[in-house]
Every structure is written in structure tokens, then in C-alpha cells.
Amino acid sequence: MVPNEQILGLAAVLFAVGAIGFVARRNVLIVLMSVELMLNASNLALVGYGRLRAALDGHVFAFLVIAVAAAEAAVGLAIVIAVYRRRRTANLDEVKTLRN
Amino acid sequence: MRSNALLFAIPLLPLAGAVWNAVFGRRLARETVAFVGCGVVGIAFALALVAFVGVAGGRGDVVHVAPGFSWIVAGNFAIEVRLLFDNLSSVMTLVVTGVSFLIHVYSVGYMAHDAGFARYFTYLNLFVFAMLMLVLGDSLPVMFVGWEGVGLCSYLLIGFWFEDDAKASAGKKAFITNRVGDAGFLLAIFYIGWVFAQAAPDRSFSLSYGELKANAAALAPHATVIALLLFVGAIGKSAQLPLYFWLPDAMAGPTPVSALIHAATMVTAGVYMVARLGFLYALSPVASSVVAGVGAVTAFFAATIAVTQTDIKKVLAFSTVSQLGFMFLGVGVMAYSAGIFHLMTHAFFKACLFLGAGSVIHAMSGEQDIRKMGGLWSKVPRTAKTFFVATLAIAGLPFLSGWVSKDEILDAAFHSTLPGAKIFFGVALATAGLTAFYMFRLFFIVFTGKPSHEAEHAHESPPSMTVPLIVLAALSVVGGGFFPGLLPIGKFLGEAHPPSFSESLPPMLMALGVGAAGFFVAYKLYWGGPSPTALRLATAWEKVATASREQWYVDHALGRFVPRVVMVTGFMLWRLVDFFLIDVVILGGASAFAHGIGHLARLAQNGQVQRYATTFIIGIAVLLLFFLRCRS
Incomplete structure (x- = not known):
């Protein structure tokens, strides 16, 4: 059996990596991947807590997150493609018309 | 003290008449309107007479009180609307209802062809109601309600023919001038309330x-201030210096209105107020002296203007201001019954004079300039005779009403120990001479001599106008007997005993002397129209005569000064308060504040998604830390 501390620790590390990638990288695709990383880190935490409490609700919740993440990825990639067609760029710093 | 709820019928009847004529008057026949309008006042007079017999029959001991209703209750302050029918208010009520009734009847003839017939009687009845509330109300606030009510009716009736701009303006002038005085009255009421609240808070x-x-003892330290503030109100309402100038202009109203409101009743409200609060004035010799002084000076000042006026109503208007001054002299030297006595006799003869003037104007088809009249004695005999009788009364022919009452005032001033009373007596004596002069000047110019071209076709007025004239003329003759005979003067209003005959002989003889001199000069100069001597004098003293005719330029100066002050104040308020304070500081400040905040907040919105995300993550982290701290 893997101890709970290690599962939660891995989730925390993964989340941190995702968050840093989300904030620090400029390429849209990498940013979206970082979002996925964070979502999966939280899934891991949910499942881990579910096991800890010996209940199924954590697992059910993880499935819900996976479904929503799929939808998010679909919409997000569609927007990225639409932006790329217009702007010919995937760099987030160059997409900032909605300012001030 | 006797409780008598029927007293309320006296003021409420005219109110009912006013409501009736206001609602139905336009659809009813003139006869019905006139019948209701005169009838309610007639019944009110009859009721007042019945109640008066109760008071006078008991020689001033029975006081009727009509229990009323609570009007304002605020903490310790509880005003009850009650009526008080004592010696003073009974005399006033009789004068008001009696003279009003005669003038209502006269108006039926005078206003017969006017389009606003029902409106006229509505206002007139409303006035009688307000005046009766003023006189009968048993507290200062109730008196103030009547005070404002008569002011409103005065405004409505001066501007009765409001299509004429000058007449509408005259109404406004009267109303606004009265406001100045009313402010003093209100301040006095507040001041008394404040003193009471200080003296006994519970x-x-x-x-x-x-x-x-x-509670006169509690008021005594403040008596001078309160009495003077109240007197400011009296100055405005009773057209004394320096707020006299609205009354001559008030002659723009129909002549019966001038007779009723601006001679016989409303303008005497100030005298009534001082007499009613005599116990307060008695506490302050300074205030009493001021009242007497203002009265005496006004009497003389107005008389000097009256001697050169050429408009028949203007002569009578200034004469009214002058006679009101006499009344204030009377109440000022604490001869309250003498002041009220003169108020009553003046109501008789001045109403008679004004109604006579109205009859003359009616006969001359609206002409008011006495220079175009002359020789009317034979043309309008009944009017002329009654006018003559009233002129004799005001000039002070012995044993007529005006002589008796004016003599009481002069006598009181002569024997008064107030500071300055001797000077006031001298001024009043000179005024008495002037009065005789200008009244006979008016009478001789209008009625004697050869009929002028315009006077050729003059015709006598209908009986509804001449009968009130005859009644008023009769009252002018015998009115002087009312007080000494029917109502013993000192005792009736509860004062010190009147001076004995030998004491009052010197002022009486002096008054007779100056009166006779005034008559004699008028006879020499104006019998049969202005004599060559009169015209020569007028040219020799042209500057003085013009100044007098122009009211010593007081009205001109005020006409230039007051509007300018108002304009400048208005301009300052516009630029400073409206433009600068409200527009720039308040509105501009609020918008600049919002704009500045928005400008700062805009900087955070830079369009970089990752900056937002960073903020978001930091925010979440801070919140998490915060809640975790709280948990542990």
C-alpha cells in the first residue's frame, strides 16, 4: 500500500508544477497543458482523500472533474485555433486586446 | 367664565358662506350669491350682538369661552383652538361683523356688473372668517392663523382685477411687505415658547x-424684546413706518375692499394685538414708548402726504395710515381702551368715507382724480351729506365720535409719564390740525363749487349703496357715546380710572383749537375749488408740494433700493451657491472622485491573462492561509 502522505505530496507537487507552468509559460498550448496538470493533481488529491475516508464520494468527484476537464480542453483548444487563425500566434503576451 | 360652544358659529358662518359661494357661486343667480354672502355675515353679527349683551350686561365680568379641539400636540407644546369672547374681543367682533355686513350690502350694488361677482363674495366672506379667528382666537398661534388668513384675503382682493398688471403687483407688494412683519410676529411666538420651556421644562x-x-413674571426679563418683535408684526399689518408703503397701493382693489380691509378692520389688527397683549407691553416702558413714538411719527408723516394727494382714495389711504398712528399712540401710552375706542369710531367714519368715495367714483364712472370733480353736492346729495358727516367726525367736531375717541388718546398722551410722551402729544396735536385741513380740502374740492365738465352727468348710487352710507354716518355721529355710555371706558377694559374733566380740559381745548385752524385754512384755500391763493402757494412751494405728493420719495427710494438688493443677493446666490457650491464643488467633486478611482482601477486591467491568473493564485493562497489560521 502506498501511504497517504505520498499520494497527497505527489498531488501537491504536481499542482505546484502546473501552477508555475500556467503562470510562467507564454505558449498557449503549454498553458493549457499546465491547466490539465493542475486538474489532474486535484483529481489525485480527491481520490487520495476518498481512500483515506474509505468512502466513494472522492472517486465520483474525480470522474466529474475528468468530464469537465474534457469539455474545457475542447473549448479551450477551439479558442486557441480560432485565435491562431486570426493572429498567427500562440504567444499569450501578444493577445491582450481586452485591456484598460 | 362661561362655556359656550355656539361662539364657533360666529366665525364658521362666514366660512360656510365662502365655501358655498366658491363651489356653487358661478352657477347661481347673482341674487342668491349676494343673499348668502350678506346673510351669513348678518347672522354672525346678530349672534355677536346676543353674546355681547351677555358680556356687557354683566359689566365685563362674564367671559365666554368656546371649548375647542387640540390642534398641535408636540411634547410639552399643546395648542388648543379655543375662542375667547371677553370685553376686548366682543367690541372687535361687533365692529368686524357689523361693518362687514354693511359693506357686504354696499358691495351688492357696487359690484353688480362685475364678472367676478361670486369670487368677490367668496373672498370677502373668507376674510370675515379669518378676521374673526384673529380676534376671537384664544392663543397667539390661533391669532397668527387669522393674521395670515386676512393677509391672504387682502392679497386676493387687492389683486381682484388681476388682468391689470399694476393691480396684481399692488397685491404682491402688500403681501410681501406683510411677510416682513409676520417674521417678527413668528419670532416673538418662538421666543415666548423658548422662555416657557426654559422656565418650566416639565x-x-x-x-x-x-x-x-x-406667567408674566417669567416673561418679564424678556418683555422688551418680545414686545418689540410683536410690534414688528403690527407695523407690517397696520402700515406704520417704515412698512407703511403697501397700504396706499392697496387702493387698487375694489373700493368696498379698501373700506373694509384697508381701513376698518384688517389694518387695525396690529392695534388689537398690542391691546390684547397690553399686560406684556405694560412690563416694558421702552417697548411702549417705541409703540407710541412710531404711532405719533407715522400719524404726522402720513398726514403731511395726505395734504397734497389728488386721488380721492389715496387721500383716504394716507388718512388711514395717520389714524392708525393715532391708535398706536393710544395703546403705546397704555390707554388700551382709548386705542380700541378710536379703532371702533375710525371703523365707522373711515368706512363711511371710503364707501362715500366709492359712491363718488361710481357716479363719476370710475374717475378718481379730485381735480376733475367739483360741485358734486347737488349731484349726489345722499353721498355728499354722509361724506360731510364723516368728515366732521374725523376732523374732530365736538360730540361726534371721532372727537370723543381722539380726545381720549390725546388726553392719555398728555398725562402719560412714559419717556417722550410729551413730544408725541405735540406731534399728535399737529397731526390733528393737519387732519382737519386735508379732510376739508378733499371735501371742498370734490363737493363744492361749480360742477366740472366730467361731473355734469354724475348720478346718485342705488339704495343698496346709500343705505349703508347713512347707517355708517349715523354711527359716526353717535359712536362716541358707545364707550362712555354703554361701555364705561376705563372699567370695560379694566384699566386705571380715566382722568377727571378738569385734568383733561387743556388737551381737549388745544385739539379743538388746531382742528378749527385746520378747518379755517382749508375753507380759505379750497372752498369752491382751489382758490388762486392755494394755486399760488402750490407754485411758490412747488418742490415741497411735489415731494409731499410723491410721499417724500420714500416709495421711489425703496423701489430703487429693494429690487437692487434682491437682484444682487440673487446674483450672488446664483453664482456662489448654485454655480460654485452645487455645480462645481458638489456635483463636480463627486464626478471627479469617481473618475479618479476609475483611472486607478484601470491600471490593473492590462489584458494579460497570466497576470490575472497570478493575482488569482495569490488571492487563493492568502485566503487559504487565512482560513487555515482561523481553524487552528
Whole structure:
């Protein structure tokens, strides 16, 4: 059996990596991947807590997150493609018309 | 003291008449309107007479009180609307209802062809109601309601023919000038309330006359201020210096209105007020002296203007201001019954004079300039005879009403120990001579000599106008007997005994002398129209004569000064308060504040998604830390 501390620790590390990638990288695709990383880190935490409490609700919740993440990825990639067609760029710093 | 709820019928009947004519008057026949309008006042007079017999029959001991209703209750302050029918208000009520009734009847003839017939009687009845509330109300606030009511009716009736701009303006002038005085009256009421609240914080008070009298000791230290503030109100309402100038202009109204409101009743409200609050004025010799002084100076000042006026109503208007000054001299030297006595006799002869003037104007088809009249004695015999009788009364022919009452005032001033009373007596004596002069000048110019071209076709007025004239002329003759005979003068209003005959002989003889001199000069100069001597004098003293005719330029100066002050103040308020304070500081400040905040907040919105995300993550982290801290 893997101890709970290690599962939660891995989730925390993964989340941190995702968050840093989300904030620090400029390429849209990498940013979206970082979002996925964070979502999966939280899934891991949910499942881990579910096991800890010996209940199924954590697992059910993880499935819900996976479904929503799929939808998010679909919409997000569609927007990225639409932006790329217009702007010919995937760099987030160059997409900032909605300012001030 | 006797309780008598029927007293309320006296003021409420005219109110009912006013409501009736206001609602139905336009659809009813003139006869019905006139019948209701005169009838309610007639019944009110009859009721007042019945109640008066109760008072006078008991020689001034029975006081009727009509229990009323609570009007304003605020903490310790509880005003009750009650009526008080004592010696003073009974005399006033009789004068008001009696003279009003005669003038209502006269108006039926005078206003017969006017389009606003029902409106006229509505206002007139409303006025009688307000005046009766003023006179009968048993507390200062109730008196103030009547005070404002008569002011409103005065405004409505001066501007009765409001299509004429000058007449509408005259109404406004009267109303606004009265406001100045009313402010003083209100301040006095507030001041008395404040003194009472200071003196006894736990006791409730109502400002009724009985209460004021009972607490005179508490008021004594403030008596001078209160009395002078109240007198400011009296100055405005009774057209004394320096707020006299609205009354001559008020002659723009229909002549019966001039007779009723601006001679016989409303303008005497100030005298009534001072007499009613005599116990307060008695506490302050300074205030009494001021009242007497203003009265005496006004009497003389107005008389000097009256001697050169050429408009028949203007002569009578200035004469009214002058006679009101006499009344204030009377109440000022604490001869309250003498002042009220003169108020009553003046109501008789001045109403008679004004109605006579109205009859003359009616006969001359609206002409008011006495230079175009002359020789009317034979043309309008009944009017001329009654006018003559009233002229004799005001000039002070012995044993007529005006002589008796004016003599009482001069006598009181002569024997008064107030500071300055001797000077006031001298001024009043000179005024008495002037009065005889200008009244006979008016009479001779209008009625004697050869009929002028315009006077050729003059015709006598209908009986509805001449009968009130005859009644008023009769009252002018015998009115002087009312007080000494029917109502013993000192005792009736509860004062010190009147001076004995030998004491009052010197002022009486002096008054007779100056009166006769005034008559004689008028006879020499104006019998049969202005004599060559009169015209020569007028040219020799042209500057003085013009100045007098122009009211010593007081009205001109005020006409230039007051509007300018108002304009400048208005301009300052516009630029400073409206433009600078409200527009720039308040509105501009609020918008600049919002704009500045928005400008700062805009900087955070830079369009970089990752900056937002960073903020978001930091925010979440801070919140998490915060809640975790709280948990542990």
C-alpha cells in the first residue's frame, strides 16, 4: 500500500508544477497543458482523500472533474485555433486586446 | 367664565358662506350669491350682538369661552383652538361683523356688473372668517392663523382685477411687505415658547392669553424684546413706518375692499394685538414708548402726504395710515381702551368715507382724480351729506365720535409719564390740525363749487349703496357715546380710572383749537375749488408740494433700493451657491472622485491573462492561509 502522505505530496507537487507552468509559460498550448496538470493533481488529491475516508464520494468527484476537464480542453483548444487563425500566434503576451 | 360652544358659529358662518359661494357661486343667480354672502355675515353679527349683551350686561365680568379641539400636540407644546369672547374681543367682533355686513350690502350694488361677482363674495366672506379667528382666537398661534388668513384675503382682493398688471403687483407688494412683519410676529411666538420651556421644562404650555398673563413674571426679563418683535408684526399689518408703503397701493382693489380691509378692520389688527397683549407691553416702558413714538411719527408723516394727494382714495389711504398712528399712540401710552375706542369710531367714519368715495367714483364712472370733480353736492346729495358727516367726525367736531375717541388718546398722551410722551402729544396735536385741513380740502374740492365738465352727468348710487352710507354716518355721529355710555371706558377694559374733566380740559381745548385752524385754512384755500391763493402757494412751494405728493420719495427710494438688493443677493446666490457650491464643488467633486478611482482601477486591467491568473493564485493562497489560521 502506498501511504497517504505520498499520494497527497505527489498531488501537491504536481499542482505546484502546473501552477508555475500556467503562470510562467507564454505558449498557449503549454498553458493549457499546465491547466490539465493542475486538474489532474486535484483529481489525485480527491481520490487520495476518498481512500483515506474509505468512502466513494472522492472517486465520483474525480470522474466529474475528468468530464469537465474534457469539455474545457475542447473549448479551450477551439479558442486557441480560432485565435491562431486570426493572429498567427500562440504567444499569450501578444493577445491582450481586452485591456484598460 | 362661561362655556359656550355656539361662539364657533360666529366665525364658521362666514366660512360656510365662502365655501358655498366658491363651489356653487358661478352657477347661481347673482341674487342668491349676494343673499348668502350678506346673510351669513348678518347672522354672525346678530349672534355677536346676543353674546355681547351677555358680556356687557354683566359689566365685563362674564367671559365666554368656546371649548375647542387640540390642534398641535408636540411634547410639552399643546395648542388648543379655543375662542375667547371677553370685553376686548366682543367690541372687535361687533365692529368686524357689523361693518362687514354693511359693506357686504354696499358691495351688492357696487359690484353688480362685475364678472367676478361670486369670487368677490367668496373672498370677502373668507376674510370675515379669518378676521374673526384673529380676534376671537384664544392663543397667539390661533391669532397668527387669522393674521395670515386676512393677509391672504387682502392679497386676493387687492389683486381682484388681476388682468391689470399694476393691480396684481399692488397685491404682491402688500403681501410681501406683510411677510416682513409676520417674521417678527413668528419670532416673538418662538421666543415666548423658548422662555416657557426654559422656565418650566416639565410643564406643558399652549400660549393662550390666560397662560401668558399668568406667567408674566417669567416673561418679564424678556418683555422688551418680545414686545418689540410683536410690534414688528403690527407695523407690517397696520402700515406704520417704515412698512407703511403697501397700504396706499392697496387702493387698487375694489373700493368696498379698501373700506373694509384697508381701513376698518384688517389694518387695525396690529392695534388689537398690542391691546390684547397690553399686560406684556405694560412690563416694558421702552417697548411702549417705541409703540407710541412710531404711532405719533407715522400719524404726522402720513398726514403731511395726505395734504397734497389728488386721488380721492389715496387721500383716504394716507388718512388711514395717520389714524392708525393715532391708535398706536393710544395703546403705546397704555390707554388700551382709548386705542380700541378710536379703532371702533375710525371703523365707522373711515368706512363711511371710503364707501362715500366709492359712491363718488361710481357716479363719476370710475374717475378718481379730485381735480376733475367739483360741485358734486347737488349731484349726489345722499353721498355728499354722509361724506360731510364723516368728515366732521374725523376732523374732530365736538360730540361726534371721532372727537370723543381722539380726545381720549390725546388726553392719555398728555398725562402719560412714559419717556417722550410729551413730544408725541405735540406731534399728535399737529397731526390733528393737519387732519382737519386735508379732510376739508378733499371735501371742498370734490363737493363744492361749480360742477366740472366730467361731473355734469354724475348720478346718485342705488339704495343698496346709500343705505349703508347713512347707517355708517349715523354711527359716526353717535359712536362716541358707545364707550362712555354703554361701555364705561376705563372699567370695560379694566384699566386705571380715566382722568377727571378738569385734568383733561387743556388737551381737549388745544385739539379743538388746531382742528378749527385746520378747518379755517382749508375753507380759505379750497372752498369752491382751489382758490388762486392755494394755486399760488402750490407754485411758490412747488418742490415741497411735489415731494409731499410723491410721499417724500420714500416709495421711489425703496423701489430703487429693494429690487437692487434682491437682484444682487440673487446674483450672488446664483453664482456662489448654485454655480460654485452645487455645480462645481458638489456635483463636480463627486464626478471627479469617481473618475479618479476609475483611472486607478484601470491600471490593473492590462489584458494579460497570466497576470490575472497570478493575482488569482495569490488571492487563493492568502485566503487559504487565512482560513487555515482561523481553524487552528
